[in-house]
Amino acid sequence: MGTGKSNSNELHYYSDRLKRKLEQIHLVPVTIVEAPSGYGKTTAIRDFLQNSLSQGTPIYWFTAMDEKPSAAFRRLCREIEKIDRYAGERLVKIGLPNAGTIGEASEALRLVQCKHETYLVIDNFHFLQDALPPAFFLALLEHGGQGLHVIIVTQMLKRDTLSIVAGHGLLHITVSDMRLNTRDICRYYALANVKITLEDAQEVERYTEGWIIAVYLQLSTFLETGTFSDTPGILALMEHLVWDKLTEEQQNFLLYLSPFEMVSVQQSCSLIGCDTLPEYALEAFASPFIHYDPTERQYEVHSILTELFIQKRGERGPAFERQCLLQAGDFCRDEGQTARALGFYMQIRDYERMLSLDLSEMNLEIINAVPFTELALDIAQNCPAEIKKKYILNMLRIAWILFMAGMNEQFEILMDELHTMPELLDNSDLLREWLLLSSYRNFPNLAEMTVIVRQAAPLFKSQYSQVILPTTLWCFGNYSPLTEFYTKPGEADRQADVLEEYITIYSRLTNGHGSGADALFRAELAYQRGNLNDAEILAYKAAFLAESKQQSVVLLGAAILLAHVALHKADTVGWERAIASMEHAASFDRQDTFVIRSVIDIIRGVLLNEFQNHMSIADWLQNADFEDRRLSPAVINIALFVHLVFLLHQGEFARVIGTAQAVRPAEGLLSPYGDIFACFLMATSHMALGNRVQAAAFVEDAARKALPDGLVSPFASYSQLLGDLVDEVIARDYPALLEKFKTVRKRFSQGWFTLREALFSGELPPDLTEREYEVAKLAATGLRNSEIAEKLVITESTVRSHMRTIFQKLQIDRRTRLAEKLK
Numbered sequence: 001m002g003t004g005k006s007n008s009n010e011l012h013y014y015s016d017r018l019k020r021k022l023e024q025i026h027l028v029p030v031t032i033v034e035a036p037s038g039y040g041k042t043t044a045i046r047d048f049l050q051n052s053l054s055q056g057t058p059i060y061w062f063t064a065m066d067e068k069p070s071a072a073f074r075r076l077c078r079e080i081e082k083i084d085r086y087a088g089e090r091l092v093k094i095g096l097p098n099a100g101t102i103g104e105a106s107e108a109l110r111l112v113q114c115k116h117e118t119y120l121v122i123d124n125f126h127f128l129q130d131a132l133p134p135a136f137f138l139a140l141l142e143h144g145g146q147g148l149h150v151i152i153v154t155q156m157l158k159r160d161t162l163s164i165v166a167g168h169g170l171l172h173i174t175v176s177d178m179r180l181n182t183r184d185i186c187r188y189y190a191l192a193n194v195k196i197t198l199e200d201a202q203e204v205e206r207y208t209e210g211w212i213i214a215v216y217l218q219l220s221t222f223l224e225t226g227t228f229s230d231t232p233g234i235l236a237l238m239e240h241l242v243w244d245k246l247t248e249e250q251q252n253f254l255l256y257l258s259p260f261e262m263v264s265v266q267q268s269c270s271l272i273g274c275d276t277l278p279e280y281a282l283e284a285f286a287s288p289f290i291h292y293d294p295t296e297r298q299y300e301v302h303s304i305l306t307e308l309f310i311q312k313r314g315e316r317g318p319a320f321e322r323q324c325l326l327q328a329g330d331f332c333r334d335e336g337q338t339a340r341a342l343g344f345y346m347q348i349r350d351y352e353r354m355l356s357l358d359l360s361e362m363n364l365e366i367i368n369a370v371p372f373t374e375l376a377l378d379i380a381q382n383c384p385a386e387i388k389k390k391y392i393l394n395m396l397r398i399a400w401i402l403f404m405a406g407m408n409e410q411f412e413i414l415m416d417e418l419h420t421m422p423e424l425l426d427n428s429d430l431l432r433e434w435l436l437l438s439s440y441r442n443f444p445n446l447a448e449m450t451v452i453v454r455q456a457a458p459l460f461k462s463q464y465s466q467v468i469l470p471t472t473l474w475c476f477g478n479y480s481p482l483t484e485f486y487t488k489p490g491e492a493d494r495q496a497d498v499l500e501e502y503i504t505i506y507s508r509l510t511n512g513h514g515s516g517a518d519a520l521f522r523a524e525l526a527y528q529r530g531n532l533n534d535a536e537i538l539a540y541k542a543a544f545l546a547e548s549k550q551q552s553v554v555l556l557g558a559a560i561l562l563a564h565v566a567l568h569k570a571d572t573v574g575w576e577r578a579i580a581s582m583e584h585a586a587s588f589d590r591q592d593t594f595v596i597r598s599v600i601d602i603i604r605g606v607l608l609n610e611f612q613n614h615m616s617i618a619d620w621l622q623n624a625d626f627e628d629r630r631l632s633p634a635v636i637n638i639a640l641f642v643h644l645v646f647l648l649h650q651g652e653f654a655r656v657i658g659t660a661q662a663v664r665p666a667e668g669l670l671s672p673y674g675d676i677f678a679c680f681l682m683a684t685s686h687m688a689l690g691n692r693v694q695a696a697a698f699v700e701d702a703a704r705k706a707l708p709d710g711l712v713s714p715f716a717s718y719s720q721l722l723g724d725l726v727d728e729v730i731a732r733d734y735p736a737l738l739e740k741f742k743t744v745r746k747r748f749s750q751g752w753f754t755l756r757e758a759l760f761s762g763e764l765p766p767d768l769t770e771r772e773y774e775v776a777k778l779a780a781t782g783l784r785n786s787e788i789a790e791k792l793v794i795t796e797s798t799v800r801s802h803m804r805t806i807f808q809k810l811q812i813d814r815r816t817r818l819a820e821k822l823k
Helices: 016-027 041-052 069-083 085-094 102-110 134-141 159-168 182-191 198-208 212-225 234-241 248-257 265-272 279-284 303-315 318-334 338-347 351-356 372-382 385-390 392-404 408-419 428-442 446-460 481-485 492-509 517-528 532-548 552-568 572-585 593-610 633-649 653-663 672-688 692-709 713-721 725-733 735-761 770-780 785-792 796-810 815-821
Strands: 030-034 059-063 118-123 148-154 171-173 262-264 290-293 298-301
Touching (some): 016 041, 016 148, 016 171, 041 118, 041 148, 059 069, 085 102, 102 134, 102 796, 134 159, 198 212, 212 234, 234 303, 248 279, 248 303, 248 318, 262 265, 265 318, 298 303, 303 318, 318 338, 338 351, 351 385, 372 392, 372 408, 385 392, 392 408, 392 428, 428 446, 428 492, 481 492, 481 517, 481 633, 481 672, 492 517, 517 552, 532 552, 552 572, 552 593, 552 735, 572 593, 572 735, 572 796, 633 653, 653 672, 672 713, 692 725, 713 735, 725 735, 770 796, 770 815, 785 796, 796 815
Parallel strands (some): 030 148, 030 171, 059 118
Antiparallel strands (some): 262 298, 290 298
């Protein structure tokens, strides 16, 4: 490769050890270049490609930034689209991969077509590392492009990603390859006509640890002063050799740009208030630590120089730093980048500017690496009252976000504060929003909530709420309204009536939020009473109403209920249809996809536990890894239930009891319906440990909470784990329900064995329809989608749809695993 010079005339030296590694890039499909900032990773790859490839060889360079993961992924897909249009468009359509789409996304990468020598560089991959599932990274390493060379340039990889690299024997260029030793330093300096002794080179290596940027700065110091710096701090060297050489105008110019990792010429002009960049600014950009990307038409500042700029910005004092961040925020605001603008305003606590933005869709955003909920709490607690009064609509949105995040006390405080403001009381548009939101102060007491929405309704006339939007997850992700609103045993029917009245008014005011929840409540009630026909009809009604307003949570609740109905009817087709509908529920726009995917994992966990296929449950549920899942307390309770049933099937009965005791209050959970499942878990575990008396007590407790309303189905499904204990309690305390219970139990048992045989023990793998099995078998032989479509006389898009479902059902992420699953 040799030594090259950039437009700044700085020397690029590469050790023989690194050159040998770089020369292998031509020979391998994937190269990983992994080292901390300042080791010259990007420069080495750029020089290598520039100096060693034939003219005209396609090179596609993608640089990840600290941006929204979905935006970064879309940009990456556009680069892949230049290589294989079909694969790129398919990935764009899939979007940022999640648990449900990772199989299809991985397949798209593994089927990339590229016959001619082509290079795809993914720079700054560490920005994508948290957003992309490990399976996607693995598929990237196993891409199908015959002539495609993928080069991943990254700072340090995480352990799970690193283990994938190690297990694939890839070309892996690391710190040890890029570090300069004593002899390298001597040779490097000799290229600059600087002769140093071996002892001096050893001293430089000791100071710099062979870090190329530090070695370069030491060389610059020597060229300037004739001696080496004895300051080991790289920022101090950078300050002396770069910062101190700039004029004050140039320093100010770069500091105004410092909040951004990359800036365009237009952006630079905007930030300093000019039409064209002055000469001094262009000279400042000529630094060897600032790279111009002609593809993106942006300047990229080296991360270490950015660190120095941030330090210098702080040294100018709070007023100057505030001005820099203010201008950065204003630029993003004017460009429509609300989340980024918020991030800058947040740093300087400019509450007025924060509240001047449209915060209606911010609840899902991550701002400066923290959820927006944390920023909302800061605004609620610390924003001056006079600013809150100017932006009451946004303050109501802040209150709603606090409630959704489970910060009930802060929600109450803010609601009380807002209600004292004449600006709210004298404005009917704001007062109606406050009234609607205040109905949640009584959640889940439906009667009191309904009284308040009745008061709010006339004020809305024909308008919709600007605070509670239909894209917000109904009941914060809890797909079981029976769990939320069945609060008093013996009054289920009355509560169903009240919920219907509430939803009729509330859904109209919020443009459909919660549509179908009342029908779903009645459907659940009918199912738990063993009335299958009513349950099925009402579940379809709920699904239709939810579909019309894109209420994914309600649709998921209808899906799991229809799956349970199918179980009782031994209806394999109905089961498959219910499972397939879950994917549709996750496809609605502007929903919190991450939470929805978690809820789908939970629902699958419930069903897999039911069929004792517990090892297929999502890892995070098996391990109770609920942190950072952004789930409401009610949904965490259901997730914990899935986890405890998983432990139960592992025979960890004492652990189940201990964990349940730790989270369940002595008087039981607030939701009677939710608590009966905790009772059954405790009863089953005690029974397994030989504690029949304790087991009976928990069954009796469950009976007191559910049987006054005739909810016999849970007792039927758990009776096989509890022997004759359930029969005894029902016969003694609720004899009128005994025959119904026995009928439901028999039907459940027959349906369970029939479906388990068909879905988990028969010829077909779990959940696969006959058509899906046909497609899977052909794919396992190596046929492409187009060939499968031709063979089965169906469209290629139908094949893709089947493959997506197959990957999800079999829980695989590549075609090569199909043969193993279809044995």
